[in-house]
Amino acid sequence: xxxxxNGSSQRTISALVSDRPGVLARISGLFRRRGFNIASLAxxxxxxxxxxxMTFVVEGPDEVVRHVAAQLDRLIxxxxxRDISESNIVWRELALIKVKAPAGARAEVLELVNIFRVNxxxxxxxxxxxxxxxxxxxxxxxxxxxxxxxxxEVIRTGxxxxxxxxxIEGEEDGLFQSDASASTYVLPVPTDQTGSV
Amino acid sequence: MTxxxxxxxxxxxxxxxEGVSVVFGIPGGxxxxxxxxxxxxxxxxxxxxxxxxxxxxxADGYARSTGTVGVVFATSGPGATNLVTGLATAMMDSxxxxxxxxxxGRAAIGTDAFQEADITGATLPVTKHNYLVMxxxxxxxxxHEAFHIARTGRPGPVLIDIPKDVFMEMGNYxxxxxxxLPGYRVPGKADEAQxxxxxxxxxxxxxxxxxxxxxVVLSRSFDELKELAEKAQIPVxxxxxxxxxxxxxxxxxxxxxxxxxxxxxxxxxDQADLIINFxxxxxxxxxxxxxxxxxxxxxIHVDIDPAEINKTIKVEGPVVxxxxxxxxxxxxxxxxxxxxxxxxxxxxxKAEHPSLRIxxxxxxxxxxxxxxxxxxxxxxxxxxxxxxxHQMWAAQHYQFKNANxxxxxxxxxxxxxxxxSAIGAQVGNPDKLVWSICxxxxxxxxxxxxxxxAENNLxxxxxxxxxxxxxxxxQWQTFFYNRDYQAExxxxxxxxxxxxxxxxxxxxxxxSQDQLESAIREANAHEGPVVVDFVIEKVDDLYPMxxxxxxxxxxxxxxx
Ligand SMILES: Cc1ncc(C[n+]2csc(CCOP(=O)(O)OP(=O)(O)O)c2C)c(N)n1
Ligand SMILES: [Mg+2]
Numbered sequence: 001x002x003x004x005x006n007g008s009s010q011r012t013i014s015a016l017v018s019d020r021p022g023v024l025a026r027i028s029g030l031f032r033r034r035g036f037n038i039a040s041l042a043x044x045x046x047x048x049x050x051x052x053x054m055t056f057v058v059e060g061p062d063e064v065v066r067h068v069a070a071q072l073d074r075l076i077x078x079x080x081x082r083d084i085s086e087s088n089i090v091w092r093e094l095a096l097i098k099v100k101a102p103a104g105a106r107a108e109v110l111e112l113v114n115i116f117r118v119n120x121x122x123x124x125x126x127x128x129x130x131x132x133x134x135x136x137x138x139x140x141x142x143x144x145x146x147x148x149x150x151x152x153e154v155i156r157t158g159x160x161x162x163x164x165x166x167x168i169e170g171e172e173d174g175l176f177q178s179d180a181s182a183s184t185y186v187l188p189v190p191t192d193q194t195g196s197v
Numbered sequence: 198m199t200x201x202x203x204x205x206x207x208x209x210x211x212x213x214x215e216g217v218s219v220v221f222g223i224p225g226g227x228x229x230x231x232x233x234x235x236x237x238x239x240x241x242x243x244x245x246x247x248x249x250x251x252x253x254x255x256a257d258g259y260a261r262s263t264g265t266v267g268v269v270f271a272t273s274g275p276g277a278t279n280l281v282t283g284l285a286t287a288m289m290d291s292x293x294x295x296x297x298x299x300x301x302g303r304a305a306i307g308t309d310a311f312q313e314a315d316i317t318g319a320t321l322p323v324t325k326h327n328y329l330v331m332x333x334x335x336x337x338x339x340x341h342e343a344f345h346i347a348r349t350g351r352p353g354p355v356l357i358d359i360p361k362d363v364f365m366e367m368g369n370y371x372x373x374x375x376x377x378l379p380g381y382r383v384p385g386k387a388d389e390a391q392x393x394x395x396x397x398x399x400x401x402x403x404x405x406x407x408x409x410x411x412x413v414v415l416s417r418s419f420d421e422l423k424e425l426a427e428k429a430q431i432p433v434x435x436x437x438x439x440x441x442x443x444x445x446x447x448x449x450x451x452x453x454x455x456x457x458x459x460x461x462x463x464x465x466x467d468q469a470d471l472i473i474n475f476x477x478x479x480x481x482x483x484x485x486x487x488x489x490x491x492x493x494x495x496x497i498h499v500d501i502d503p504a505e506i507n508k509t510i511k512v513e514g515p516v517v518x519x520x521x522x523x524x525x526x527x528x529x530x531x532x533x534x535x536x537x538x539x540x541x542x543x544x545x546x547k548a549e550h551p552s553l554r555i556x557x558x559x560x561x562x563x564x565x566x567x568x569x570x571x572x573x574x575x576x577x578x579x580x581x582x583x584x585x586x587h588q589m590w591a592a593q594h595y596q597f598k599n600a601n602x603x604x605x606x607x608x609x610x611x612x613x614x615x616x617x618s619a620i621g622a623q624v625g626n627p628d629k630l631v632w633s634i635c636x637x638x639x640x641x642x643x644x645x646x647x648x649x650x651a652e653n654n655l656x657x658x659x660x661x662x663x664x665x666x667x668x669x670x671x672q673w674q675t676f677f678y679n680r681d682y683q684a685e686x687x688x689x690x691x692x693x694x695x696x697x698x699x700x701x702x703x704x705x706x707x708x709s710q711d712q713l714e715s716a717i718r719e720a721n722a723h724e725g726p727v728v729v730d731f732v733i734e735k736v737d738d739l740y741p742m743x744x745x746x747x748x749x750x751x752x753x754x755x756x757x
Binding site for chain 1: 317318321322325326329346351378379380381502503504508
């Protein structure tokens with residue numbers, strides 16, 4: 001393989017797909033055949049009946065990810081796919097974190113909970129379970145800070161992302177720092193016929 | 198009007214509505230309910246092959262040669278997995294096919310039941326799309342969707358897996374129910390802005406070359422290609438799969454480029470200032486080292502599949518659309534011109550690099566056979582091939598007169614394609630002469646289909662270029678593995694004449710040049726299938742050659 005001048009990076013791809021069995025396997029297969037990893041994946045019903053929205057974050061050379069995105073677009077079950085890495089997007093992840101919080105340490109844990117504005121969703125005798133949403137860095141930082149109390153379980157979702165409705169760039173979590181590299185991965189497809197005929 | 202039918206009947210009615218008249222296949226337990234209704238549908242002719250791979254390649258040959266969708270039936274488990282090579286071959290070359298496979302009953306799916314295979318899982322990467330249909334009510338719409346997907350856009354194979362009890366279940370079939378394909382777009386006309394860019398590039402260029410790929414064949418744009426080439430006097434290079442998209446006796450015809458293509462074709466591409474690619478993938482057998490591919494030229498790439506554009510070669514003129522529509526948009530905008538110095542230069546390249554020298558040998562060489570076939574049939578036959586030296590000799594030395602008369606596994610390079618694909622082509626073109634140019638290796642991968650040809654009295658002519666070895670393998674070992682010959686020689690090939698006779702087929706042996714013409718005439722005159730065993734010299738120097746991953750600068754021309 002020739003070495004590529006442009007490096008690998010994390011790219012966020014958003015796809016609107018038919019809500020049918022096997023769709024995920026079709027999509028992941030296009031990444032698998034090239035041997036790269038899906039770093040995170042979130043799937044759920046979308047605003048349109050019969051269609052699901054998938055957001056996935058993949059790591060790979062930019063050019064290759066763009067080409068895979070173009071190949072995704074030609075899957076019959078994929079209605080729309082966009083590589084939104086370079087766009088002005090907001091994104092969130094959610095994590096449930098169960099941390100040891102015996103009586104002696106509980107106050108300190110709760111202080112962090114307040115600072116990070118996370119929700120406590122379950123309180124046990126020896127532990128607390130909190131729910132945190134935000135960007136990856138915020139969640140990573142919180143996890144690092146509570147690690148010393150004893151992490152019992154960390155459950156993280158994949159990233160969900162959407163284009164901003166405003167032109168004002170937000171701050172802190174979720175703002176993707178554009179690497180300003182090349183733009184679209186796929187040419188606009190002129191259509192004089194849609195699939196539903 | 199909705200009809201209430203069994204699943205099997207729905208499948209047959211939907212096939213007939215799609216215009217299907219021939220199906221290739223082999224029955225088995227899970228698909229027997231479908232075979233059980235075939236007698237009710239005499240307009241669906243079923244051709245029983247000897248292996249499912251043969252059925253798939255036959256459907257492929259039928260599809261390529263007729264431009265319609267090829268259809269194949271197979272049973273669950275091993276029947277279905279035997280289709281995989283055929284589907285992969287069709288997928289790589291964008292051939293429209295629909296495969297219908299039986300599956301174990303719904304309740305047994307996922308339990309490793311007898312003859313269960315997850316065929317939709319196994320064929321995900323080798324089909325354009327596939328379906329597992331769990332209700333008879335969904336069968337009709339699914340069959341119609343499958344045909345629509347197979348034949349429109351960039352064509353390809355679609356598989357429909359149907360559990361045995363779904364064939365037997367009663368269901369509703371509404372032949373006019375709308376398709377439900379929200380994610381499927383079929384590009385038609387290209388964006389006018391893209392056309393304008395392309396037209397400007399063409400009008401500006403001084404040394405343009407058209408690279409005509411399989412897309413020209415698939416979209417049946419032969420007349421349009423000729424019109425554009427003639428209007429602006431642009432030389433036409435065809436890819437291996439673009440062969441027969443442009444008449445080879447035309448002055449603008451400039452051969453096929455790439456690994457074993459004509460040196461002058463590769464040189465024309467290298468020296469051009471504009472490459473106008475119609476429906477070729479810029480495949481690595483043409484491009485070689487992409488960094489050194491025709492560095493001095495701008496490129497236009499017309500393709501129906503946007504995922505092909507900028508994939509290996511960056512282009513200045515991307516055009517996404519159906520090639521036939523694009524020609525219609527483009528031709529009026531292209532100026533009539535002559536390019537005299539450039540065409541003179543191309544003539545000069547052709548003279549300097551003849552590329553197609555036929556060895557002066559008293560013995561029988563592969564090239565002699567193809568040349569004789571071309572002369573005796575006057576370039577009028579449909580030719581199918583396997584993969585190897587014989588395939589390259591066929592591509593180089595057969596002079597194709599008719600559009601779409603060349604069927605070869607270009608993308609997958611599937612040995613064994615030669616025998617069944619010719620059967621499919623003959624079924625689809627009963628009045629045409631079909632010659633299959635076979636390697637002795639490839640022939641032995643699918644030769645059981647001689648029985649299919651005999652049984653259906655299909656007058657296919659098989660020319661085995663019998664060099665008693667895997668010629669192309671020997672060649673690579675000569676060039677790239679220090680002549681360390683491993684596993685490339687057959688010390689015990691069967692007697693192909695006797696083999697033909699065992700199948701009830703006429704067999705002819707040819708061992709010298711002077712027998713060529715009469716043997717080919719004899720085969721042509723014979724009413725049934727014929728196997729001609731051309732015993733040819735073993736050689737390991739098929740020229741020209743551009744080693745894999747290299748560029749025109751590493752071209753090895755015939756040193757003789
Ligand atoms: C199914 C399959 N297996 C292996 C190969 C690798 N291969 C490419 S060419 C070749 C030799 C073909 O031998 P033959 O059919 O006798 O043709 P020849 O080159 O001798 O003309 C082989 C083994 C292939 N292309 N397809
Ligand atoms: Mg051979």
